[in-house]
Amino acid sequence: MRAGYLCLSGETPPAIPVKLPARVKLRLTFLILCEAATCWRLSGISLSALDHDSLAFCSPHFYCYANSAEDKSLAVNRVAVKTAIQVQITPTQGEISVGESKFFLCEVVGDAKDIDWFSPSGEKILLSRPNISVSRSDESTSILTIYHANVDNAGIYKCLAKNADKEAQATVQVKIFRKSQKITFQSAPSPQEFNEGDNADIVCDVVSSPPPTIIWKHKGSKLQSAKDVRYKIMDNGHLLIHGIKKVDEGMYNCEARVMARGEIDFRTIKVIVNVLPTIRARKSEVNATADVGESALLACDADGFPEPTVTWAHNNVVLETGDKYSLNEDGSELVIKEVKKVDEGDYTCIAKNKAGEKTEEVSLNVFVLPNITYFNNETASEFDEEVTLTCEASGDPTPTISWRFGNRVFTEGEQVKMLEVWKSALIDVVTKQKAGGGLELLYAPHRVGNLVRKIRSLDGAAI
Template identity: 40%
Template sequence: MLGGVLSAEHARWTSGERERAYRKEGKEGAEADQSPAEPKTADERSRACVSPLSIFTAAESSVRQRETCPKMMLKLVHFLGVLVCGSQAALQVSISLNKVELSVGESKFFICTAIGEPVRLEWYNPQGERIVPSKRMALHTESSRSRLIIYNAIIEDAGIYRCQATDGSGHTEEASVVLEIYQRLTFQDVESPQEFRYGETAEVVCDVISSPVPVVVWYYQDKEITEEHHSKFQVLANNNLQIHQVTKADEGVYRCEASVEARGEIDFVDIAVVVNVPPVLSVSQQSFNATADYQESVTFTCITSGSPDPVVTWHRKGQQLEPSEQYIFNRLEGGRSMLTIRNIRQGDGGTYSCKASNKAGSQEGELFLKVFVQPHITLLKNVTAVEGSAAMISCVAEGEPLPDISWRRAKDGQPFVDGDKSQDGRFEVRGRHGKSVLTISGVRLTDLGRFDCEALSRIGGHQKSMFLDIEYIPKFLTNHTIYYSWEGNPVNISCDVMSNPPATMLWRRERFTISAEGTANTRVHSTEGKSVLEVTPMSDRDFGRYNCTARNNIGVRYQEFILAQADVPSNPYSVRLSAVSQRLATVTFMKPDSHGGVPISYYLVQYKEVGSQDWRDVKSHSVQTTVVLTGLEPNTTYEVRVAAVNGKGQGEFSHTETFQTLPIREPSPPAVHGQRGMGKAYRLGLVKQDDGGMPIVEYIVKYKTDKEEQWMTKLVPGVNDFAMLQPLQWNTRYEVEITARNVKGLSEPTFYQFFMPQKPDITAESLFSGLGLGAVVGLGLGALLLLLVLVDVSCFFLRHCGLLMCITRTLCSKKTATSGKGKEIEEGKAAYLKLPLKEENGKESLKPDTIEIKVHSDNSIHTKPDDSKA
């Protein structure tokens, strides 16, 4: 490889260059022809064996220096001799850079290259310590090449770094690089703005670093601060600017400029200087008076100044006051701060402070509020006493002047004052210095309730209430202790208790406690003050005595219940028939003497025709002892009997009674009431009476004027409940005769008279006054609808648009389909209509109830009965 390089270099020379080199270097070539002395020792031979790289470098240098060809050939021969003299290769180390300048914070890398056969490449820092990889220094080594990386350089990293190569025999070679590190101009955490207190000596901080040390110059209002400003400004040794007795006039922007002449580096920072003036506070009025509980308000005022504007806070008893419904804060121009205390109360009296604060300091001012207090009850608590014991109720009140205290029982208004004692000696009052004690001896349940304490003085009064609670042993609320049931029928045994505090309740059966979960045939359902034992008797052993125990911390009580076997009721008696007609009869009876222990559910009334075996049943409504029988046949004899039914079952029937319905006859005269109709009409209301056992077919209404002899007749169907008589004459009295008719005949007539008034004046006002609101609205809507129809018709003929035009077009589009249907009729296809048949009296009862009307193409009509129901 080396030979190839040398051959290439040799080929570059031209023959002319070689001739000139020979002529110029002839003498040197002759000297070079002399053979060197043979090394005698091993060390000499080692020193005589020159590195191939050195020879190659020399060869390159010779080429560049245009050595003569003979001299170059001699050196090549010498190089080959060195190669022959020994097989070992000498180490040579080089670093990519010799000297480097680096600023603080920058990063750099260096490459170390070794020629030969190194087995180890190592770097050493300026302190001579071998470098190992770290966060700021990294090493990357590959056989004969190693790279050292320095991250974020610092001043301490400056110095000489060495790269050392070691071969297999332990021989070492090294190279070095000089690293110089300098600090750029850097302003360290310079704050802006910088604030100072008025009148103090201010030091404006400008911390700047560099290497070498920078020159710092200060500027204010675009002018350099020099020695002539020494009385006010002074640049300190640490480059900070000192301002003597700083004032508001010294506020502004100061420039700190730093430079390094050696590098021509310059930089600056602007710093705002703020001068804070301590607050000054004054109070125009220091003392205020108010009366508590009269919704009065007081306003305190503080006047403050300072820079920055002071923050004003209000304090009381060491605590800062916060805005609320009672405390209202306001701040006006001119530094006026106000605190308004609303709805002043007794506890609002005392000293208040106004505190003005800013960055330069704080100042306080005090104000005093004196509160005149009306009587106020401060202590009155609810009291709990045990029935039969004594209760003491205390009431404490304050005020200026000290109030007098009295008591009143709320439920009856009974007063109790100091020194009094009730007639029964159980209530007594003792009090002094704003405190009163009401003592109740032998507390009873009737004492339970509210008591009022009232404190009075010449300023006013105050009343407060308390509640006297009484604890007592459980008391059972019901004497219902016997319950009835039967096997398989569940029954609820209820144990109701009143107690204070609430009692715990449990059930016992023959000295055994029934658990809350119950047993196979018992369950317990409990709520406060009530426990229900659900028992489902399965045998005779489940009937008997059950015990309910109620217990609280005052005492314990017991109540015994009996579960007895129930029976069916006994029979009702005194069965009577009343209001018997052709179709109806009313049955009345007396309740049975015994309900069997279970409440009666209803009564069963049975009736049948004499001689028949089929009884028909009618149930009473709930437990009413009156039952109406309907649907009876006229002139028929019936038998009736009554039995009571309870949960256990049906009891025995009563004695059988016999009655006969009335035969069919003419109806009773109808009842009539009248009401004037609209205009010349009169409305007769018809109230049906006894129809005689058959439906009323019609009412025959005859009427005439009192001056005429001839009657006019009007027939009204029996299903109607009124008859309208019209037209009638104005200012005329009429006589009316009404008769009801059934299939049996006519009733006796009912006579009625009425008077038609004079003809009213027809005016616009009277016309509309006779109409109701609905009629007026209807007329208005009708007029509006008519107007819309006229507009639509006009649009149809003039504009060919509108609703009528849309309908016309739709009908025309269906003309083909309509023509097809007409053709079917012409061809003889029939159309059928079904109409109901009616009797002469108007009832739809004839069968078949419809007929078919068949329309043929020749317009002839044929009818036939509908036999679909035959």
């Protein structure tokens, strides 16, 4: 009789093996001798039809068939082969938030009489353990379920498979963390506004356990201090931009990562850069005449971001449209109606936005036409040695007073002696003028006009 050898091995045994297809690569080593063997079968299936998976996931019984050509008889020898045990847990690691539930599947390859789970303390988990259950769905799988997890459930769990003197195990580390330990954005307001030139601290407060790594991005690019010294990621995760500019305005991504568990989250923050207003008066000084129904226009132009509002103030009082004042739509033009002397002074143009305010002064000068407020009419004869004529006048600026006789203007000197007092003038006639028969007063000059008033002499001629 011939001897048939079956070698189930990845190694070369000390005997000539039965040749198997190249696609059969077996993990375990067995050398089986069957006298007068002509073929081998595994549970009724020809070995040549088997692949690795078919052989690995069964509890094989090999049969040796001997078929004698002389007597056509069949000899059968049943050989039970014990395979090694392998254990695998899915998922391979577990992270659970407090209050959540999760299960782990323990799969066993090979014959296993017992499949048991053990807690992090090394204690075998019984079916009745609170908030943790173990169930055996079939001969090769066991499920560990953790319900409503709490921090005490964290640790390394072990699945142990045994069969006689053979055993195998696998472990899984379970991490339990509070909800606040997941990436949580406590404060990442949007938009965040800054004034141009400020050292802008863009707030992004993130917590997790372990602490997250913070990455800032702008326009799709990662911000790095090495490339632009104006940028700095602070220890608290905030982004600091030194001397922020209008061109820095836009959308920024605050991205938090926990590398240990591959967790990532982000917030998009809109950054607005406000620009302090600039302001310019069209005329720094405006002149007007009082009491003639005249209006005065004061104007200033402002710019900034956001667009500033413009108001006007006089003597610390904000002016509004009404009987006395009118403002155009954007407030840049102030009209003062029916100008009077009391309207004179400095007017403040105020431009204001979120970045702050700027002011510009515009002066209104109000002139008053000259007016003779007092004049005495004297009567004198040709025998009088002297006569005194008095004239008082008002106006702004203060008017000057001069006297004229005929076409002749009197000046301090030979014929008259002039004494000027504020808003008044006295003239002493020391030499009478007999020819022409009179004197004429001329009130002149004045910046805004002249006023002439005549008096009459004794003979009735206009003076």
